[in-house]
Amino acid sequence: MRKMASLVNTIVDMQIDSSANNTNQAAVIPKSMVLFVDNQKTNLKQIANNFFTRHFEVRTRDREKKLNVVQLMSEYDGNFSTPVCYLRFYLNRAAKFIRYAEELGRLKDNQEIYRLNCISIYKGFIQRYSDLIGSIQNHETACDRRLFRRSIERMQHEIAHVPLNLHLQQLLVSCGDDPSQKSIYNTITLGAPAVHHSRFTHGGLERIKTNEHELNKHLSYLHDKLQDILIRNSDIEDGLEHLSQIMANPSTNIDHSIIKLSLQRIIRAVDSLLQYASKDLDTTNSSTIEIVVHPLIPKISTEEVLASKDTIYEKAKIFLEEIKESLNNDEQIFDVAQLNNLQSIATELESHTCKHIMRHIFQESMEIERYSQTYRERFDIAFSQTVIILNINIYLIIYLFNLENCFLF
Secondary structure, X not given: OHHHHHHHHHHHOOOOOOOOOEEEOHHHOOHHHHHHHHHHHHHHOOOEEEEEEEEEEEEOOOOOOEEEEEEEEEEEOHHHHHHHHHHHHHHHHXXXXXXXXXXXXXXXXXXXXXXXXXXXXXXXXXXXXXXXXXXXHHHHHHOOOOOOEOHHHXXXXXXXXXXXXXXXXXXXXXXXXXXXXXXXXXXXXXXXXXXXHHOOOOOOHHHHHHHOOOOOHHHHHHHXXXXXXXXXXXXXHHHHHHHHHHHHOOOOOOOHHHHHHHHHHHXXXXXXXXXXXXXXXXXXXXXXXXXXXXXXXXXXXHHHHHXXXXXXXXXXXXXXXHHHHHHOOOOOOOOHHHHHHHHHHHHHHHHHHHHHHHHHHHHHXXXXXXXXXXXXXXXXXXXXXXXXXXXXXXXXXXXXXXXXXXXXX
């Protein structure tokens, strides 16, 4: 740390004037810096590309010392692919809403109108976001090697999910040939995130949110519960998929206790989903469920719905107890079939609980999302850009943490 502080003080005390310092082109990076720069490029190849370098030779107050500084600029590989992944996530969520709404069958009076309107809204949402994905991918292809969105493209709404001018700027500083006197200063630069193409109509996110009209507290409560169920099951799906890949690959050298610990966490998550779903159903008034007879759809009574709920919950409880008991046996070998059964239980719990909550939502409103389309799309753009920036920051934090020397951002 002393060496790092000393180097910082040296840089702060530099005599910055054009007559005392020399600026060289990238082609003449001193030999003592070549390996330093090449190693850094190699380390960043996982996430960055299109490296651009410039060399500065900086004199200090100590006339016998000089600093070699290489400015290394690169572009993040995930600038276009990350928002595509994010939009696909929402497409999958919208497709799930449509499937659940269709599986509900015909409802009563206005509830049926709300259900059909919701399906129509979500199909339009899927088409719109599918078009956005195609536009982002086409734009990336048209950019050839360039991996960032330029300022002059800020009015193009189809690529609004991509940050403006996102680059990783690094100063590779060397004081002599001593390896301990080498440091890296990382700075992530980007244009201010904003929805330029909207020309800021309706104000910013906070103002739109403040002006949002919620029908009533109960509807807001139902919206929150619906999202909670979907998020919980999504986490379970991710954990099971990861564990299945590990167990399906015999070459993976992972201790049995690690697999057991991972499975225990997933089981606790499924158990939590069961308890959460049961509590949610208990807090809503189940007696208000009404489903209209339709020539092509069998009549489903309230009693049958509640009996189905009890059957699902009982099956989930029995299976969870069996898995928990098997975990107590250290010699038990977990197989993919068990994980598939666990996934089936979680999916069935999610499906039944979400459809039950959606029935109540359709009694009060046609909207499944809590906020309007204007707010949702603005939020998606802001969140997508934030995720991209966080991705590159997290990589840098992990990378710097693993290095022997202390670096500054």
